[in-house]
Amino acid sequence: MGIPTPDGSPVDAPAVPVFFLSDSTGISAETMGNALLIQFPELRFERRLIPFITTVEEARKVVATLDAAMDGPITPLAFSTTAVTEIRDELHRSRCPLIDFFDLHMTKVEAILGHEGQRVAARLHGLGDVKRYNARMAAVEYAIEHDDGQSMRALDKADVILIAPSRCGKTPTTMYLALQHGIFVANYPLVDEDFDTNELPKPIRHLRDRCFGITTTPARLSQVRHERRANSRYASLEQCTFELRRAETLYRIHKIPSINSSAKSVEEMSTVILQSRSPQPAA
Amino acid sequence: MGIPTPDGSPVDAPAVPVFFLSDSTGISAETMGNALLIQFPELRFERRLIPFITTVEEARKVVATLDAAMDGPITPLAFSTTAVTEIRDELHRSRCPLIDFFDLHMTKVEAILGHEGQRVAARLHGLGDVKRYNARMAAVEYAIEHDDGQSMRALDKADVILIAPSRCGKTPTTMYLALQHGIFVANYPLVDEDFDTNELPKPIRHLRDRCFGITTTPARLSQVRHERRANSRYASLEQCTFELRRAETLYRIHKIPSINSSAKSVEEMSTVILQSRSPQPAA
Structure with a gap:
């Protein structure tokens, strides 16, 4: 029962069994x-997701699984986001200690809001608001269609246009913004010809306000490009240094906000990009 | 300060201000x-994300923002996942009640593990395990390359091959599995010619064990296809009914697990797909 989830922990330590319990996908519990x-x-964990309880x-079956784990050499951890009272009561019957993310916080939120929560199996990661869900799906489609400057059609529809030299991380960031936030993101690769002048490339010149630049370190870019085309001019440190310098100059001249992707995840870059777009209300 | 997040709540209720506070992206707090x-x-919420505290x-600035919100007509809610003790102590100085996801649970987890947690600003959504992160990025690249049967090259490399008639939801599910789980997913569109026999299409015939079928309702499929090509044969209810019936027959004959996407989100479908692939240890 359950899905083993990947884990980057040290392999020498004995693993602590960890269970994520949920009445829906388990994404929140994880x-x-x-x-x-x-x-x-310093600890190693062996994770098991048990969704859709x-x-x-x-x-009751989950309780049996948890109790069996309790008989092992290491006390397991079980995280739960289950909302329905009868199911939670049942899970709490296990001898395994339960970290219940719902219980206590729900009571506190109810007190602050002066409203009673429904305590139903709520599908936070379900379809939810259908309009918003459809917008996310449309954004994924748009992202694929406009990946890597493939199509200049409907560039005007983009909420955000990510610009950068090839292999700086435009594509996964685009996908993340589309899939998680329903943002229409196009991405536009800056190539040698774009560096001949200090002007922005023509297709995006009138869309400067929606542009967001990505940069990285020449060493990192060269490494990533070598994986694709080993020992090419394209992957050489000289070429990477040149392209990044020129791209950064363009960002500066045209006051395009930018971010360095060399030590940042797509989640972190997306958060920064979203924040740069939001109105900044007075504190 | 902060990012307004979209919201599908009723618009007539007065909005409860909600703050998500984090020392990193705020994805966990949200x-x-x-x-x-x-x-x-029944309530409407006005959400603000304040990441990277x-x-x-x-x-201290965040506390000022929270205190200002406390002077408004409705008591705000503030959710925090901040881990660093001095920053948490500062945030708790606000008059605004703080739902602290770290505090209590951390103490409990420490007690069970018999270890002290670091209480540092940990980047759960940062680069983290670089190997795992790079695998996710490679999976996104692979997904784009193999979207909609575009490339039959390296189909053997796929962990999962999603098969379905056009517009059943293969692409966003593929992207989700790649981006969140680093799974190599190809998707293969079933078209009219594939329904001439009861055999699986040749490019995927030897990969049956990795196939996962998607189906939906004829009405839903017809609606989605009409949005793309209104009043076409492709979008007609008859054609959609035919394709779905034939696809479902193929899944059944070849014992390919399948899922109905008509009322399920990509997150839910991905969870089911992952679960079907995992070894099922004895309880």
Whole structure:
């Protein structure tokens, strides 16, 4: 029962069994649990996701699994986001200690809001608001269509245009913004010809306000390009240095905000990009 | 300060101000907070994300923002995943009640593990394990290259091959699995010619074990196709019914697991697909 989730922890330590329990996808339970586990880099964890626990019967089976794990050499951890009272009550019958993300916080939120929460199996990662969901799907489609300057059609529809030399991380960042935030993102590769002048390339010249630049370190870019075309001029440190310098000059001249992708994840870059676009209300 | 996040709540209710506070991207704080807020569908929330609170000074500014919100007509909610003790202490100085996802759970996890957590600003959504991160990025690249049967090259490299008639939801599910789980996913569109026999299409015939089918309802498929090509044979209810029936027959004959996408999100479908691939240890 359950999905083993990948893990980058040290392999020499004995693994602590970890269960993520949920009445839906378990994405919240994993996020919440992993945010705590990351504080213990010296330990190794063996993660199991048990999603879609929707009946008391299923909860009973999970309790059996947890109790069996309790008989092992290391006390397991179980993180739960289950909302339905009867299912939570059943899970709490296990001898395994349960980190319940719902219980206590729900009571506190209810007190602050002066409203009672429904305590139903709520599909936070379900279809939810259909309009918003469809917008996310449309954004993914748009992103694929406009990946790497493939299509200049409908560039005007983009909320954000990521610009950068090839292999700086435009594509995955584009996909993340589309899939998670429903943002229409096009990306436009800066190539040698774009560096002949200090003007922005023609297709995006009138869209400067929506542009966001990505940069990286020449060493990192050269490494990534070597993986694609080993020992090419394209991958040489000289060429990478030249392209990045020229790109950064363009960003500066045209006051295009930019971010260095060399030590940042797509999640972090996306957060910065979204923040740069938001109105900044007075504190 | 902060990013307004989209919201599908009713527009007539007065909005409760909600803050998500984090020392990194805030993705965990949003996930955790929204899992609670979804239990109050009758209320409207005005969400603000304040990410990257990394110094006590910045925390002090956030406290000013929270206190200003406290002077408004509705008591705000503030969810925090901040880990660093001095920053958390500063945030707790606000008059605004703080739902602290770190505090209590951390103490409990420490007690169970018999280890002290680092309590550092941990980048759960940062680069983290670089090998795993690079695998996710490679998976996104692979997904784009193999979208919609574009390239039959390296189909053997796929961990999962999603098969379905056009517009059943293959592409966004592919992207989600690649981006979030680093799974190599190809997708293969079933077209009229593939329905002439009961055999699987040749390019995927030897890869049956990695195939996962998607289906939907004829009405839903017809609606989605009409948006793309209105009043075409392609979008007609008859054609959609035919293709789905034939696809479902193929799945059944070849014992290919499948899922109905009509009422499921990409997150839910991805969870089911991952679960079907995982070894099922005895309980």
